[in-house]
Amino acid sequence: MAVYDRWAEFYDIVHQGLPGEAEFYVGQAVRIGGRTLELGCGTGRIAIPIAMSGGDVTGLDNSGPMLERCRAKLRAVGKTAGALRLVQADMTDFDLGEQFDLIVMPYRTFMHLMTPAAQRRCLETARRHLQRDGVFMLNMWVPKPLQIAAQSGPQGGGLRLAGRYPIPSSADTLVHYCSSTYDEAEQLLIEEHLIHEVDAAGRVRRSVTLPLVRTWVTRREMDNLVRLCGFAVEALFGDFDCRPFGASSTEMLWVLRDGGNLHG
Ligand SMILES: C[S@@+](CC[C@H](N)C(=O)[O-])C[C@H]1O[C@@H](n2cnc3c(N)ncnc32)[C@H](O)[C@@H]1O
Numbered sequence: 001m002a003v004y005d006r007w008a009e010f011y012d013i014v015h016q017g018l019p020g021e022a023e024f025y026v027g028q029a030v031r032i033g034g035r036t037l038e039l040g041c042g043t044g045r046i047a048i049p050i051a052m053s054g055g056d057v058t059g060l061d062n063s064g065p066m067l068e069r070c071r072a073k074l075r076a077v078g079k080t081a082g083a084l085r086l087v088q089a090d091m092t093d094f095d096l097g098e099q100f101d102l103i104v105m106p107y108r109t110f111m112h113l114m115t116p117a118a119q120r121r122c123l124e125t126a127r128r129h130l131q132r133d134g135v136f137m138l139n140m141w142v143p144k145p146l147q148i149a150a151q152s153g154p155q156g157g158g159l160r161l162a163g164r165y166p167i168p169s170s171a172d173t174l175v176h177y178c179s180s181t182y183d184e185a186e187q188l189l190i191e192e193h194l195i196h197e198v199d200a201a202g203r204v205r206r207s208v209t210l211p212l213v214r215t216w217v218t219r220r221e222m223d224n225l226v227r228l229c230g231f232a233v234e235a236l237f238g239d240f241d242c243r244p245f246g247a248s249s250t251e252m253l254w255v256l257r258d259g260g261n262l263h264g
Contacts, residue, residue, distance in 0.1 A: 002062045002063040002064070002066075003063070003112065003212070004042065004061075004063040004065070004066050005063050005064065005065045005066070006065075006208070006210055007063075007066070007210055007212075008043070008063065008065035008066045008068070008069050009065075009069075010174065010176075010195055010208070010210075011042060011043050011066065011069065012043050012045070012069070012073075013165045013167065013168070013174050014162075014163065014165065014174070014176050014193075014195070015045075015107075017045055017046075017106070017107055018107065018139075018240070018251065019240070020239070020240035020241060021046075021106055021107065021139070021240055022045060022046050022049060022106075023240070024240040024253075025038075025046050025050070025104050025106050025137070026046065026049045026050050026053055026055075028102060028104070028135075028137060029050045029053065029055045029057065029102055029104070030050075030053050030054070030055065032101050032102045032135065033055075033101065034056070034100070034101030034102070034131075035056045035057075035058070035098070035100045035101055035102075036050055036055055036056065036057040036058070036100060036101065036102045036103070036104065037057070037058045037060065037096070037100040037102070037103045037104070037129060038050075038057060038058070038059045038060065038103075038104050038105070038106070039060055039091045039103065039104070039105040039109065039122070039126065039138075040060070040061055040091060040105060040106075040107075040109035040112070041059030041060060041061050041067075041070065041086070042061055042063070042066045042069075042070065042107075043066055043069040043070045043073060044059060044069075044070035044073050044074060044084070045107075046104070046106050046107075047059040047070070047084055048070070048073055048074060048077060048080075048084060050082065050084075051074075051080040051081070051082040051083060051084035052077065052080045052081060052082070053081065053082065054081040054082040055082040056082055056083050057082065057083070057084050057085070058084075058085045058086075058087060058096065058100070059084060059085070059086050059087070060086075060087045060088075060089050060091060060094060060096075061086075061087075061088065061089075062088065062089060062090045062091070063088075064088055067086050067088055070084075070086060071086065091105075091109075091113075091122050091125070091126075092113065092118050092121040092122045092125060093121060093125065094125060095125075095128075096129060098129070099128075099129055099130060099131045099134065100129055100130060100131060100134055101131050101133075101134050101135075102134060102135055102136075102137070103126050103129060103130055103134065103135075103136040103137070104136075104137050104138065105126075105136075105137075105138035105139075106138070106139060107139070108139065108140045108141050108214075109138070110122075110138055110140050110217065111140055111141065111189070111214035111215055111216060111217070112214055113215070114213075114214075114215050115215075116225070119217070119225055120225065120228065120229055123225060123226060123229035123231065124229050124230070127229060127230050127231060127258060130258055132258065133257075134257070134258070135234070135255060135256065135257055136231065136254075136255075136256040136257075137253070137254065137255050137256070138253075138254050138256075139240075139251055139252060139253040139254070140216075140217060140222070140251070140252050140254075141216060141250070141251065141252075142219070142249055142250050142251060142252055143216040143217075143218055148182045148184060149184070151180065151181060151182055152181065152182045152183070152184045153181065153182075153183075153184075155181075156179070156180060156181025156182060157179050157180070157181045158179060159177050159178070159179045159194065160177065160178060160179070161175070161176075161177055162176040162177060162178040162193075163175075163176045164176070167197065171199070171200045172197050172198060172199050172200070172205065173197075173198045174195060174196070174197055174198075175195070175196040175198055176193065176194075176195055177193070177194040177195075177196075178191055178192070178193050178194070179191065179192050179194075180192075186215075187215050187216055188213055188214070188215055188216075189213070189214045189215070189216060190211075190213050191211070191212045191213070191214075192209060192210075192211055192212075193209070193210040193211075193212060194207065194208075194209055194210075195207065195208045195209075195210065219236070219245070219252060222252065222254065226254065226256055227259065230258065230259050230260060231256040231257065231258065231259050232256065232257050232258070232259035233254065233255070233256060234255045234256065234257050235254075235255040236252060236253070236254055236255070237251075237252075237253040237255070238250075238251060238252070238253070239251055239253065240253065
């Protein structure tokens with residue numbers, strides 16, 4: 001079972017992405033043109049708008065239920081100006097037999113690659129799927145040592161209300177709680193999500209608990225990883241408006257090219 005299988009029915013209600021993120025990736029796909037590959041496309045939050053904007057996009061994900069949601073949304077959209085092809089595969093081990101002008105990995109998906117070996121396999125596989133002059137863009141959370149120290153081990157873990165959302169086509173409300181803690185030694189962000197479906201009278205109809213464990217990567221660690229895997233860093237932005245990465249940035253947005261082609 002893939003990590004996101006049980007998330008699929010709640011994903012679009014709870015996860016609305018980062019400000020400016022979808023616009024950035026869709027804009028890049030339109031600007032660059034050609035073929036785009038999205039690694040970890042999920043329910044198509046970004047891949048579907050790319051196809052609607054006329055892009056030729058392949059979405060890859062290892063969760064069948066997430067891809068099924070994506071297919072249903074695509075059917076609801078109807079005819080798109082471009083095309084979306086979906087592939088169920090592991091992003092650390094796939095061979096699509098073609099190369100792309102743009103590869104994207106939005107919404108901190110790289111943090112799901114739990115070991116350095118998996119991170120390297122994913123980067124190497126992505127590089128093999130990149131056109132000679134192609135570009136690979138991905139964003140991830142910036143680990144903040146003070147925040148991590150303050151919420152590590154027993155200090156973390158308090159349950160907080162993360163959001164309340166109307167459930168589409170229903171009078172019910174989805175109430176989302178989350179507790180998070182950090183494991184500094186293992187470099188893990190450990191979350192437990194509690195989801196209540198609440199009816200109009202305030203009764204809890206259903207409760208679901210969804211664990212989510214991710215790993216974080218520091219700026220220098222990522223810089224080394226990508227170079228080790230044959231990429232050159234064209235840019236590192238601190239936000240989706242392409243401002244330079246700096247001390248106050250909360251996001252790392254990496255723009256990578258094939259290092260051999262830049263330097264060889
Ligand atoms: C944070 S979600 C992002 C989904 C989508 N890109 C978005 O922006 O809404 C991460 C996605 O990556 C997928 N994923 C995680 N690990 C994966 C792996 N090893 N191979 C393929 N997909 C994976 C999950 O199933 C999930 O759909």
